Amino acid sequence: MAFDSNILENRIKADHTWWETGQIPFYIELSKRRYYSGFYSLVKQSTLHRAVVLMGPRRIGKTVMMYQAIQDLLDEGINPQKILYFSLDTPIYTNVSLEELIEKALTPNELSIEECYIFFDEIQYLKDWEIHLKSLVDRNRKTKFIASGSAAAALRMKSVESGAGRFSDFFLPPLTFAEYIDLNLYDSLLEEIEVDFGGPRRFYRTDDIEQLNKHFIDYINFGGFPEIALNSDEVKNPEQVIQKDITDKVIMKDLPGLFGIENTLELQQFFNVLAYRTGEILNYKNVSEETKTDNKTVKKYIEYLESAFLIKVLHRVDVTAKRFKNITQFKVYLTNPSLFTGLFGKISGDDERFPHLVETAVFAQYLHREHNFLRYANWKRNGKEGEVDLIQLSPNFQKSHWALEVKWSDSPKVDKLKYFMTKNKIQKGVITSKTTFKDGEDLLIVPNSIYAYVVGKNALDIQYGDN
Numbered sequence: 001m002a003f004d005s006n007i008l009e010n011r012i013k014a015d016h017t018w019w020e021t022g023q024i025p026f027y028i029e030l031s032k033r034r035y036y037s038g039f040y041s042l043v044k045q046s047t048l049h050r051a052v053v054l055m056g057p058r059r060i061g062k063t064v065m066m067y068q069a070i071q072d073l074l075d076e077g078i079n080p081q082k083i084l085y086f087s088l089d090t091p092i093y094t095n096v097s098l099e100e101l102i103e104k105a106l107t108p109n110e111l112s113i114e115e116c117y118i119f120f121d122e123i124q125y126l127k128d129w130e131i132h133l134k135s136l137v138d139r140n141r142k143t144k145f146i147a148s149g150s151a152a153a154a155l156r157m158k159s160v161e162s163g164a165g166r167f168s169d170f171f172l173p174p175l176t177f178a179e180y181i182d183l184n185l186y187d188s189l190l191e192e193i194e195v196d197f198g199g200p201r202r203f204y205r206t207d208d209i210e211q212l213n214k215h216f217i218d219y220i221n222f223g224g225f226p227e228i229a230l231n232s233d234e235v236k237n238p239e240q241v242i243q244k245d246i247t248d249k250v251i252m253k254d255l256p257g258l259f260g261i262e263n264t265l266e267l268q269q270f271f272n273v274l275a276y277r278t279g280e281i282l283n284y285k286n287v288s289e290e291t292k293t294d295n296k297t298v299k300k301y302i303e304y305l306e307s308a309f310l311i312k313v314l315h316r317v318d319v320t321a322k323r324f325k326n327i328t329q330f331k332v333y334l335t336n337p338s339l340f341t342g343l344f345g346k347i348s349g350d351d352e353r354f355p356h357l358v359e360t361a362v363f364a365q366y367l368h369r370e371h372n373f374l375r376y377a378n379w380k381r382n383g384k385e386g387e388v389d390l391i392q393l394s395p396n397f398q399k400s401h402w403a404l405e406v407k408w409s410d411s412p413k414v415d416k417l418k419y420f421m422t423k424n425k426i427q428k429g430v431i432t433s434k435t436t437f438k439d440g441e442d443l444l445i446v447p448n449s450i451y452a453y454v455v456g457k458n459a460l461d462i463q464y465g466d467n
Contacts, residue, residue: 051145056172174224174336176456216449224336242342279356319379365455386416
């Protein structure tokens with residue numbers, strides 16, 4: 001459907017209130033995520049002539065981050081009319097080229113495209129977006145282009161294939177537990193300490209583990225989404241907010257648009273099964289039987305759901321951390337434990353499924369690390385069998401650096417973890433608990449809430465500096 005030119009121009013003007021006011025009031029009040037400084041440095045970077053592609057799942061703050069960047073540009077004195085923003089999931093922009101949108105925005109003010117900052121939100125809705133964006137970058141060397149999209153894996157694949165040397169990818173994960181605690185000003189619950197882990201390592205402890213665990217349970221239910229996590233008292237029916245975005249926008253709209261999926265109901269039911277099994281060991285045969293889909297379709301749907309950053313597959317190694325040649329077994333984690341709430345409702349700390357959500361939450365803290373080489377171990381050899389929830393391999397996959405067992409209990413069994421440590425010459429392992437904290441010679445026992453905080457906090461402080 002083609003819209004009248006005046007309607008298009010009026011919509012563009014309505015979307016650019018800062019042309020007249022010089023500010024975006026609502027976004028000034030929102031806290032900036034710790035990832036913001038890294039993103040904004042790419043927006044301002046001019047040495048390398050590249051577009052910025054901001055990737056991540058829905059509802060984790062990409063649009064907010066773009067508006068915050070626009071406000072900072074305005075505060076630095078950039079001409080407001082030289083800052084353009086287009087949300088490409090807006091129906092009136094459908095089938096309108098990027099070039100035409102830019103022209104419609106610049107012509108009324110008689111401005112050229114040079115030295116503009118141009119933001120394209122949800123760019124995956126434009127067919128062959130990477131070709132169009134690359135062309136703009138090549139032809140406008142004094143203009144900065146910033147794009148965002150919710151289908152992270154698919155965007156990254158196209159970015160690498162078509163945007164080599166033209167795009168700088170920036171990945172924004174769901175809210176980490178450390179961000180959740182710090183942004184809600186709960187950080188006074190924790191104090192910094194050191195633990196011995198092949199040398200002194202920064203860690204944290206608390207005098208009120210019950211309160212910290214309460215926040216951890218809230219985080220698992222709703223905390224992965226900044227909008228809900230920071231306004232939990234004001235958001236009505238948060239479960240419905242999450243569920244609506246998963247079903248209506250990702251399963252029913254994003255994925256069919258990207259991959260031409262016809263049977264969206266089957267995909268939704270498939271996702272429901274995997275989401276309920278988050279943190280469990282699965283195999284293709286059982287998943288095929290439970291979802292009533294053939295093996296080929298199982299693998300295809302898993303690929304789709306990973307591309308939308310709804311799930312993450314974790315592969316298996318044996319007791320000596322060696323990979324298996326035939327991959328039949330694997331784990332699937334929700335990338336954000338709060339997705340479980342959206343599908344199945346709020347979950348309590350004593351629910352039988354909750355330990356799997358705890359493991360999912362701990363795993364999710366590692367998703368902001370680009371190359372973490374994470375696996376899980378599962379073995380049956382010489383009459384011995386066992387499992388370790390999470391291990392990190394060296395880049396060449398020849399050595400296991402550390403091993404972690406995740407438990408929602410204060411009397412966790414440690415024999416399988418210690419056996420794996422012995423076989424792989426790991427000096428010290430980690431086992432999580434509900435409330436117990438004990439720093440032993442060969443084993444660190446630490447509450448899940450503290451461990452989840454430490455993983456996110458240390459990684460962000462290393463990457464973006466200690467606040």
